[in-house]
Amino acid sequence: MSLRFLSQKVAQAIDEELMSAQGGFSIDQLMELAGLSVAQAVQKSYDASTHPRVLVCVGPGNNGGDGLVAARHLTHFGYQPSIYYPKQSSKDLYQRLLIQCKNLNTPLVPEEQFASHVEQNTDVILDAVFGFSFHGEVREPFKKVIDIFETTGKPIVSVDIPSGWDVSTGPTKQVSFQPSVLISLTAPKACAQRFKGERHFLGGRFVPPSLAQKFDFVVPAYPQGDQVVELKQL
Amino acid sequence: MSLRFLSQKVAQAIDEELMSAQGGFSIDQLMELAGLSVAQAVQKSYDASTHPRVLVCVGPGNNGGDGLVAARHLTHFGYQPSIYYPKQSSKDLYQRLLIQCKNLNTPLVPEEQFASHVEQNTDVILDAVFGFSFHGEVREPFKKVIDIFETTGKPIVSVDIPSGWDVSTGPTKQVSFQPSVLISLTAPKACAQRFKGERHFLGGRFVPPSLAQKFDFVVPAYPQGDQVVELKQL
Numbered sequence: 001m002s003l004r005f006l007s008q009k010v011a012q013a014i015d016e017e018l019m020s021a022q023g024g025f026s027i028d029q030l031m032e033l034a035g036l037s038v039a040q041a042v043q044k045s046y047d048a049s050t051h052p053r054v055l056v057c058v059g060p061g062n063n064g065g066d067g068l069v070a071a072r073h074l075t076h077f078g079y080q081p082s083i084y085y086p087k088q089s090s091k092d093l094y095q096r097l098l099i100q101c102k103n104l105n106t107p108l109v110p111e112e113q114f115a116s117h118v119e120q121n122t123d124v125i126l127d128a129v130f131g132f133s134f135h136g137e138v139r140e141p142f143k144k145v146i147d148i149f150e151t152t153g154k155p156i157v158s159v160d161i162p163s164g165w166d167v168s169t170g171p172t173k174q175v176s177f178q179p180s181v182l183i184s185l186t187a188p189k190a191c192a193q194r195f196k197g198e199r200h201f202l203g204g205r206f207v208p209p210s211l212a213q214k215f216d217f218v219v220p221a222y223p224q225g226d227q228v229v230e231l232k233q234l
Numbered sequence: 235m236s237l238r239f240l241s242q243k244v245a246q247a248i249d250e251e252l253m254s255a256q257g258g259f260s261i262d263q264l265m266e267l268a269g270l271s272v273a274q275a276v277q278k279s280y281d282a283s284t285h286p287r288v289l290v291c292v293g294p295g296n297n298g299g300d301g302l303v304a305a306r307h308l309t310h311f312g313y314q315p316s317i318y319y320p321k322q323s324s325k326d327l328y329q330r331l332l333i334q335c336k337n338l339n340t341p342l343v344p345e346e347q348f349a350s351h352v353e354q355n356t357d358v359i360l361d362a363v364f365g366f367s368f369h370g371e372v373r374e375p376f377k378k379v380i381d382i383f384e385t386t387g388k389p390i391v392s393v394d395i396p397s398g399w400d401v402s403t404g405p406t407k408q409v410s411f412q413p414s415v416l417i418s419l420t421a422p423k424a425c426a427q428r429f430k431g432e433r434h435f436l437g438g439r440f441v442p443p444s445l446a447q448k449f450d451f452v453v454p455a456y457p458q459g460d461q462v463v464e465l466k467q468l
Contacts, residue, residue, distance in 0.1 A: 021333075022333070022337075023333070023334075023337070024329075024330040024331070024332075024333030024334045024337065025330070025334065026262045026327075026330065028260045028262035028263050028266075029262050029263070029266050032262075032263050032266045032267065033266065033270075036267075036459075039459065040459040043458065043459050044459075072440070073439075073459075076439050076440070076456070077458075077459060093260075095258075096258040096259070096260065097258070098258075099255075099256070099257070099258030100257075100258045100259065100440075100442075103256075103257070103258065103442040103444060103445075104442050104443075205307075205310050206306070206310070206334075208334075208337040208338050209338075210337060211337075222310070224277065224311075225270075225273065225274040225277050225278075225307075225311060225460065225461075226459065227459075
């Protein structure tokens with residue numbers, strides 16, 4: 001099986017088709033399944049008994065939404081996540097996802113405590129800052145977050161792409177951290193070829209074969225009822 | 235652990251609270267997770283290699299929506315579901331859920347072929363006709379469906395409650411079939427005490443402990459990343 005790596009443009013087109021009148025999906029549905037797959041990938045990589053404290057770093061867009069959904073599922077999986085969410089979206093969906101986490105008493109980390117929280121109160125970092133639509137330079141308040149990704153010794157799990165990487169070419173002059181775990185959503189993006197971490201998962205068990213055929217990518221066989229499958233080799 | 239069995243009124247209040255501004259959930263989210271839990275319960279009960287042909291009988295409301303979501307996940311799990319959906323909802327959500335199944339080439343069974351389809355082309359029946367808000371007499375076009383549930387030898391998996399049962403008291407003069415498998419959602423309803431089938435599952439891994447406490451019911455420990463847990467004893 002040879003995986004295809006998607007460009008930013010193709011990844012965008014697939015998302016649009018899934019959520020079109022022809023595709024029929026709502027963003028609530030897709031984000032729920034994506035976030036669940038992220039939580040399952042964390043669970044398969046770091047046991048809740050040894051790595052309960054997952055710091056979920058949440059960006060301003062869909063990648064951040066996946067992170068908020070994952071934070072909720074991780075709580076139900078027995079983890080003790082906390083959330084760093086410095087630029088909260090005013091969109092109804094994101095506000096509701098945050099309410100769902102607050103109802104589970106998930107703490108929000110204040111901006112001034114972020115760095116110390118990473119060092120002292122974190123077993124795993126979940127990087128849900130930027131996804132495949134990110135381009136350009138990383139700016140504050142996220143620059144500080146990515147700078148810590150660059151230097152921390154804590155394991156990082158990245159959602160879809162390592163935040164701040166170029167979606168096509170991977171590490172940049174500004175951002176070159178390597179996450180320990182990568183969870184590609186729907187299909188790996190081009191930059192995933194530069195991923196040198198330990199485990200690479202795929203989530204998005206909702207792609208119709210006709211869509212995969214249209215955009216010429218492979219959907220591997222998922223195990224059992226899981227929403228995530230480990231990609232053994234690139 | 236002693237389970238609490240919910241009345242129709244309490245089940246309704248829990249759903250309302252989950253989807254209130256305080257609860258933050260959308261129906262898309264809850265139905266996605268409920269339908270996934272249903273598909274996982276089918277998977278744990280009947281292997282796709284021996285029981286691929288799942289006939290999903292879809293009612294006009296939320297229970298039917300759970301069935302449509304389950305049909306989609308079952309396809310991704312390697313089953314070959316078909317759908318009997320004699321009274322299709324005009325609501326956007328249900329239309330979209332149906333489109334998602336059509337995009338997977340899931341066949342819709344015509345009304346005049348329903349009875350023969352059950353006998354000749356079905357390994358397992360998924361009963362997603364009526365849920366906990368049903369009351370009164372079963373009328374056509376669903377009477378014919380329930381009448382077949384009463385007499386068929388095929389195994390039946392019921393979503394939340396066996397369709398047509400009284401949510402409080404269970405079997406009625408008109409409807410007294412026993413499904414082989416029951417998947418209670420959020421918490422078992424009162425009528426589940428009359429369930430005499432083989433396996434009883436619980437789905438709904440999204441309930442905040444504070445909500446369970448408020449309505450005085452127990453959320454058992456789910457295994458791993460599953461959305462469903464088997465209840466060993468009532």
